[in-house]
Amino acid sequence: MRLTVILFLLVMMFILGTFFGLMYQAIDEEETAHVSDIEHVAEPLESEEPLYVSTESIVLPEQKTTHPLEKVASMLERITTFLFEKIIYLLFAITELFLN
Numbered sequence: 001m002r003l004t005v006i007l008f009l010l011v012m013m014f015i016l017g018t019f020f021g022l023m024y025q026a027i028d029e030e031e032t033a034h035v036s037d038i039e040h041v042a043e044p045l046e047s048e049e050p051l052y053v054s055t056e057s058i059v060l061p062e063q064k065t066t067h068p069l070e071k072v073a074s075m076l077e078r079i080t081t082f083l084f085e086k087i088i089y090l091l092f093a094i095t096e097l098f099l100n
Helices: 002-023 068-099
Strands: none
Touching: 002 068
């Protein structure tokens, strides 16, 4: 009976997580910008200023909000990679003992 309840709760949590993941929509700020928001068009540069761009003037695009499932997946990937590397190292050490 206890096992059945635990399995039922796990299935319900999986289904709720799946529905949450399917209904979640990340906010895309690029789609919310309208063409009418642009105030002016840039004019061609005709001055004698240098044509290089300094690193202070570079503006990087903002990062989009990441999906919660993507955060969980990346965390699980790091854990799995860590454990896999430790297991491989252990097997390598055991083989080195037998070969020497």
